[in-house]
Amino acid sequence: MDSFLSGGICTSECSLHDRKSIHTIHTEDFPTMENGLQQQLQQLQQWNPAMEDLARSELFKPAPRSFSLEESTRLSYQRAKAFAKAYGMPNLSTLPFWKLHLEPLLTLDGGAFTLLSIQCNLFVGTLAPFALKRPELQPILQSALDFDISAQFMLTEVNHGLDARNIQTTATILPDGNIDLHTPSPNDAKVMPPTTPRGGLPVVAIVMARLVNEDKDCGIRPFLVQLGNGKEMCKGVISKALPQRTGAHPVDHALTYFDHVRLPRSALLGSAKETENKREGFLSSIHRVAVGTLFLSGCVVPSLKLAAFNAASFSQNRLVTGQDGSPMAVIDFRTQHMPILHTIAQYSVLEAFFVSAAMAFREQSVDPRVRHGIATAFKAVSLGHFSQSIKAMNERCGWHGHYEHNQLLQMELEMRGASTAEGDIRVLAIRTCLKL
Numbered sequence: 001m002d003s004f005l006s007g008g009i010c011t012s013e014c015s016l017h018d019r020k021s022i023h024t025i026h027t028e029d030f031p032t033m034e035n036g037l038q039q040q041l042q043q044l045q046q047w048n049p050a051m052e053d054l055a056r057s058e059l060f061k062p063a064p065r066s067f068s069l070e071e072s073t074r075l076s077y078q079r080a081k082a083f084a085k086a087y088g089m090p091n092l093s094t095l096p097f098w099k100l101h102l103e104p105l106l107t108l109d110g111g112a113f114t115l116l117s118i119q120c121n122l123f124v125g126t127l128a129p130f131a132l133k134r135p136e137l138q139p140i141l142q143s144a145l146d147f148d149i150s151a152q153f154m155l156t157e158v159n160h161g162l163d164a165r166n167i168q169t170t171a172t173i174l175p176d177g178n179i180d181l182h183t184p185s186p187n188d189a190k191v192m193p194p195t196t197p198r199g200g201l202p203v204v205a206i207v208m209a210r211l212v213n214e215d216k217d218c219g220i221r222p223f224l225v226q227l228g229n230g231k232e233m234c235k236g237v238i239s240k241a242l243p244q245r246t247g248a249h250p251v252d253h254a255l256t257y258f259d260h261v262r263l264p265r266s267a268l269l270g271s272a273k274e275t276e277n278k279r280e281g282f283l284s285s286i287h288r289v290a291v292g293t294l295f296l297s298g299c300v301v302p303s304l305k306l307a308a309f310n311a312a313s314f315s316q317n318r319l320v321t322g323q324d325g326s327p328m329a330v331i332d333f334r335t336q337h338m339p340i341l342h343t344i345a346q347y348s349v350l351e352a353f354f355v356s357a358a359m360a361f362r363e364q365s366v367d368p369r370v371r372h373g374i375a376t377a378f379k380a381v382s383l384g385h386f387s388q389s390i391k392a393m394n395e396r397c398g399w400h401g402h403y404e405h406n407q408l409l410q411m412e413l414e415m416r417g418a419s420t421a422e423g424d425i426r427v428l429a430i431r432t433c434l435k436l
């Protein structure tokens, strides 16, 4: 835990105090970056034998066609849990946290990857700083790292996505000191976090809600809330599964409503006092979203590796008759090998860019707006390259590209989720430009 807090990137990096002017940031603000880049990159590229064992295990074999939606969803949870155990999530610190997002095995199941990323970045990353001061939170953190629970982060509401500062879910401190958590209207339901019992695990969430104390809006705060026990939802918590996301591995994304759910006062993470600067308070509460902007986009790298490998394997095996009448592999056509080589160049550069962006991002001395700008730049560039290259890799595989076992179409659709989640690229880019 301590290693996650000190070596990781989840403590006060996004504290918005003591800022330098955004215009005074120069490259010398990142002194250790160039020196360490090569070394970090080499360490990240080291092969993990535990992942190889897991890749060969029954659990990671393709799911039987006869599986229902519920069974397929449960499988993604089981894979996420097995991955967490094999990967050693309890000792998660900086490098393993970065590496998680580059792990090739997770390209086999985007659902499991989504669950792991939410759990480890948004839930654990938000809760960990509070657990330093409140030891009673340590067991729940450990359960999340062990994947004994499904741990969610609930910010977005039906009518409040990119404008999440306007969320309407309320958490009212009652005269007896307890808290009443409530969804005022269907438009204020939390949307996307997977909260149904389909995963078969108890579900716990960090719910972002407007703290109301003595009729005063004190600003948005995180609350730790148990949503279900893996079989049933808790009293007053209603979860309605959304339909399956087109093309993606099934995750039980849902609409979640709170009907005057009674919480103990200890559910509040942070102060009950009114926040003076509501905007900064809000950004500080959701600082892990900025982390996710960068790290979730890192999965472009293993996805492009897989796509290039599949397209290259196909192209080496597919033979046509050449002009001299002898068989030739289609890889020999310039129009075939150039896009594959292009993709290899892209993921090689993006991998180094990812590491250098991550190193810059964790520099506590740098203005958080600059670090968020770096995350946005990485997300825009990596997903931009991905969307062009994945299409090219797919088209170069003929009819084979249309089938699930080649993963190309599915990866493209899966990655569109990453493009929207943790900040839509266009709006992140507009906001970055406005800050400059």
Ligand SMILES: Cc1cc2nc3c(=O)[nH]c(=O)nc-3n(C[C@H](O)[C@H](O)[C@H](O)COP(=O)(O)OP(=O)(O)OC[C@H]3O[C@@H](n4cnc5c(N)ncnc54)[C@H](O)[C@@H]3O)c2cc1C
Binding pocket: 118, 153, 154, 155, 156, 158, 160, 161, 162, 163, 191, 192, 193, 194, 416, 417, 418, 420, 421, 422, 423, 424, 426, 427, 430
């Ligand atoms: C796979 C996936 C997983 C997710 N998981 C979670 C989760 O675990 N927890 C959670 O809380 N949320 C989650 N989300 C929700 C995600 O955070 C939101 O989808 C995201 O913040 C965008 O909000 P929105 O979809 O409501 O888009 P909207 O706010 O409705 O925006 C839609 C479009 O409107 C335009 N637009 C909106 N605002 C502006 C503006 N200011 N300037 C210019 N154009 C604008 C843009 O074109 C934008 O793309 C997930 C989403 C996905 C896809």
